Amino acid sequence: MIVVTGATGNIGRPLVKNLIAGGQTVTAVSRGASAPLPAAAGLTAVRADLADPDSLAPALRGADALFLLVHGSGDGLDAAAILGTAKAAGVHRVVLLSSIAAGTRPELSAYDGFRVLEDAVTGSGLEWAILRPGGFHSNALAWAPSIAAQRTVYAPFGDVALPSVDPADLADVAAEALLDSRHTGGQTYVLAGPSSSPRDRAAALAAALGEPVAFVEVSREQAREEMARWMPASIADDTLTILGSPTPEESAVGPDLATVLGRPGRGFADWARDNIDAFR
Numbered sequence: 001m002i003v004v005t006g007a008t009g010n011i012g013r014p015l016v017k018n019l020i021a022g023g024q025t026v027t028a029v030s031r032g033a034s035a036p037l038p039a040a041a042g043l044t045a046v047r048a049d050l051a052d053p054d055s056l057a058p059a060l061r062g063a064d065a066l067f068l069l070v071h072g073s074g075d076g077l078d079a080a081a082i083l084g085t086a087k088a089a090g091v092h093r094v095v096l097l098s099s100i101a102a103g104t105r106p107e108l109s110a111y112d113g114f115r116v117l118e119d120a121v122t123g124s125g126l127e128w129a130i131l132r133p134g135g136f137h138s139n140a141l142a143w144a145p146s147i148a149a150q151r152t153v154y155a156p157f158g159d160v161a162l163p164s165v166d167p168a169d170l171a172d173v174a175a176e177a178l179l180d181s182r183h184t185g186g187q188t189y190v191l192a193g194p195s196s197s198p199r200d201r202a203a204a205l206a207a208a209l210g211e212p213v214a215f216v217e218v219s220r221e222q223a224r225e226e227m228a229r230w231m232p233a234s235i236a237d238d239t240l241t242i243l244g245s246p247t248p249e250e251s252a253v254g255p256d257l258a259t260v261l262g263r264p265g266r267g268f269a270d271w272a273r274d275n276i277d278a279f280r
Helices: 012-021 053-060 079-088 109-122 137-150 167-179 198-209 220-227 233-244 256-261 268-274
Strands: 002-005 026-030 043-047 065-068 093-097 127-133 152-155 162-165 185-191 214-217
Touching: 002 012, 012 026, 012 167, 026 053, 053 079, 065 167, 079 109, 093 109, 093 167, 109 127, 109 233, 127 167, 137 152, 137 162, 137 198, 137 268, 152 198, 152 220, 162 167, 167 185, 167 256, 185 256, 198 214, 198 268, 220 233
Parallel strands: 002 026, 002 065, 026 043, 065 093, 093 127, 127 185, 152 214
Antiparallel strands: none
């Protein structure tokens, strides 16, 4: 049995679907804030909170593997207690969704939570793999209101290209790691799909809509003001640092995604076509 935390999010949903389609028994854990998963044979939905490791114990009992996806960067979680609860329940394999910035940006406090989680995983005594994506194609959903209302994208750093990954591809990698011990011997995978800039992504959305979409480049200060409406200002600052001045590793399209999946990652334009109804 496999336990998936964050099971009702952009990554958890396709991961649960993949595992169930492959005949696995899955316990889907969420805090209950998102729409529930559709009922399926082999699927049990459980409400639990990673901030309360004891609440995880019933979900983990009898599990072989755990996919650990945390809200935000996991700040404030008792990572050692979470892994200890999993180990006590009989879990022997854990796959952690972290961030590339946990490795590339030791000076940025926004990613401290991921680093604590990574240390807990690597020191747990369990089989483990760490997945370090950069951006997600689905981050473009933040543009949905302005595209739907004005057919306009407002974003900073319009021509700074960065790799991003389709959440469905990330779910496929997670499934491979959860099911195949070749991936959980202490591997850290940097998962980067094809590279594109904000201006490129706006153009891809316009092509998928079949209508023009204007791109308006805003300043870092304007972007920070908007982002600070829904995240702490310090996290907005750290995020903008990466978006505006990426390191060579953050800009690279590495081989790990294709190595695990046996195929290239899907590009942003493919994701846009599949999800264009969110922008209409």
